[in-house]
Amino acid sequence: GESVGLHLPTLSVQEGDNSIINCAYSNSASDYFIWYKQESGKGPQFIIDIRSNMDKRQGQRVTVLLNKTVKHLSLQIAATQPGDSAVYFCLRGGDTDKLIFGTGTRLQVFP
């Protein structure tokens, strides 16, 4: 799998606000996208995934949107909390390739 491109290296939001982390991909060879979260001092943690037969998928306080027309996906975090502070990676999966991480987006939550 190829890594997808995150739009911003850093995103700062106020506690309680919604966060939106954006990602773009260059081709549609793979139909599977994954988000991981890495908190300071820890390994990455799976958050949510989505396949190309879906436009939207929801988890607990998180929603991933996939726009295949413009080859864009986003991770939305509702009511952002201090515990959401982390680096977020969007990745594209595939049948045989191993997961390829990019540099990620650092989410900073301030009071």
Add this chain to the structure above:
Amino acid sequence: ETGVTQSPTHLIKTRGQQVTLRCSSQSGHNTVSWYQQALGQGPQFIFQYYREEENGRGNFPPRFSGLQFPNYSSELNVNALELDDSALYLCASSLGPGGANEKLFFGSGTQLSVL
């Protein structure tokens, strides 16, 4: 907590030395992947082991080698350490070797410093 444990948590070595890092996978997982994460970067895939055999390798030289044991735990060995090997080494286990379709469960890593 993922159930993946790595040891040691921190390690300091000097250039030219050899190092062995260890990983215990989550119960029921037969696949282990190793990643190297330099400061400020995303994890870089080193290699994967499935049922004690190497099952894919990233762009790392042969001095990076690994083992997987019958209980699916794993070791990462690095010979002739270089300063650029200083990084966080992450181990991840998964239910199978399904490539990027398999959900990975990461340990907290071993922070290696090469002086």
